[in-house]
Amino acid sequence: MSATEDQESFIDEVWEKKYFSLILDLSERNASRYESQAKSLLENKIIEVSINGIEISYKVTPLGCRFYTSQNADGIRMGSWHRMGWSKSSKLKALPNFFAKSEADVLID
Numbered sequence: 001m002s003a004t005e006d007q008e009s010f011i012d013e014v015w016e017k018k019y020f021s022l023i024l025d026l027s028e029r030n031a032s033r034y035e036s037q038a039k040s041l042l043e044n045k046i047i048e049v050s051i052n053g054i055e056i057s058y059k060v061t062p063l064g065c066r067f068y069t070s071q072n073a074d075g076i077r078m079g080s081w082h083r084m085g086w087s088k089s090s091k092l093k094a095l096p097n098f099f100a101k102s103e104a105d106v107l108i109d
Helices: 003-029 031-044 088-107
Strands: 046-051 054-061 064-069 079-083
Touching: 003 031, 003 088, 031 046, 031 054, 031 088, 046 088, 054 088, 064 088, 079 088
Parallel strands: none
Antiparallel strands: 046 054, 054 064, 064 079
């Protein structure tokens, strides 16, 4: 490997550690809120939350959940879909981590 490749690999590793640590931290700090959001989402099929002025819309689909964000200060919009299975119980179990991941996507630089 060249020095440039080593440096890029190191930067990737640092970013990944920061990203996954943020997901874990959000999961722990917001566990109660995420559980409440999951119940509300499953009941209403769609919810919206605001994180640092960015709106995140969640929508339940038959096999999972998707999220979309409003445009942030950099003009970026995000979205993703995650398969969670058909059952309400499988979605209820998977949604808190999905909420943490989507919020980390918004918060990470």
